Amino acid sequence: MxxxxxxxxxxxxxxxxxxxxxxxxxxxxxxxxxxxxxxxxxxxxxxxxxxxxxxxxxxxxxxxxxxxxxxxxxxxxxxxRELSPADIDDLYDLRLCIERHAAVEAARRLDAPARAALRACLDDLYAAAQRDDAARTVEADYRFHRKICEIAGNGRLLRLFDGLATELKVVIGLIGRLYDDPHAIARTHEPVLAALEAGHAERIVAHVDHHLGVARREVGRLVRALSPGPEAP
Structure with a gap:
């Protein structure tokens, strides 16, 4: 400790x-x-x-x-709290359930103000990267995903996502350790936004799966690396 x-x-x-x-x-x-x-x-x-x-x-x-x-x-x-690989799997299982549905519904409601709001979240991510501000990067990353859930228009779904906020921010902070270039974190969100703007449900789900799947795999690997090994007898 x-x-x-x-x-x-x-x-x-x-x-x-x-x-x-x-x-x-x-x-x-x-x-x-x-x-x-x-x-x-x-x-x-x-x-x-x-x-x-x-x-x-x-x-x-x-x-x-x-x-x-x-x-x-x-x-x-x-x-x-020390997150285990099982914690990461559980969290990302739930994220996938929430964010696949939210992204498809958000695409259906993606008017000009909603599109501008998502772009503003990405602009904040790039600005945080420019300043190398880890805390702001976490907040901007979280707000991008929350904004998708908000645009989806389902209040219960949004409350469910908000219930994950604290753990999500910790995991997003871990993601920041995986990139030498902080701008790369922002760039990983561009295909998700592009898919939402295109509006094809299957493509949206594929991009959400890829975006979250890469994070799940790499964060899980990092958590396993950071976990203490079994104590010697």
């Missing part, structure tokens, strides 16, 4: 809703890789770095635990 002892670049907070702000800062640190899987979230260190008391840090940790991002160990504190 790695301890959170040195500062990781968390900005000082000054506004009122501290718990959600702390949760957001910790989520960003996790998706950037500053807090890797298995790292301990030391309440005192985080509170000191953010310039606040420990109470909102503890509440934020509990919130992230409820979202599946942290796990608590009695008398030891909170740790960043």
């Amino acid at each position: 790695r301890l959170l002892s040195p500062p990781v670049g968390l900005p000082v907070l000054s506004e009122s809703d501290l718990v959600r702000q702390v949760a957001r800062r910790l989520t960003d640190a996790i998706t950037r890789g500053d807090l890797p899987p298995g790292a301990k979230v030391a309440e005192a260190a985080v509170a000191r770095e953010l310039g606040i008391s420990r109470a909102p840090v503890r509440e934020a940790a509990r919130l992230l635990e409820s979202q599946g991002l942290l796990c608590a160990h009695p008398r030891r504190g909170f740790f960043v």
Whole structure:
């Protein structure tokens, strides 16, 4: 386990809703890789770095635990959840079910404002790559996929996708480790948008399958590489 002892670049907070702000800062640190899987979230260190008391840090940790991002160990504190290859498979199985359907439905509703909104998400991805901003890349990548679900027009489907938000952002952060060129992440979304614009259902599903399938395979490989091996007897 790695301890959170040195500062990781968390900005000082000054506004009122501290718990959600702390949760957001910790989520960003996790998706950037500053807090890797298995790292301990030391309440005192985080509170000191953010310039606040420990109470909102503890509440934020509990919130992230409820979202599946942290796990608590009695008398030891909170740790960043370590995703297993099985977790990745389960997540991508569900993503495929949701996003295949969402993409086909979104294509049917893809008017000019919707098309512009998706292009804006991709522009944000390219802008984040230009700045080499890992946290912004994760957010822009997530927003592109969420926007497809939003355009699809099914509120229940969108809520289901939103329920995966925290885990998705962690996985998207892992994807960022697979590319030397951050612009490549943005470019992988271009065929998906092109397929939506073309409007052919079979082609849309094929591109969604390829886009998510590559990520599933490579993230699974990375998680297996990062997983500790069996302990020696």
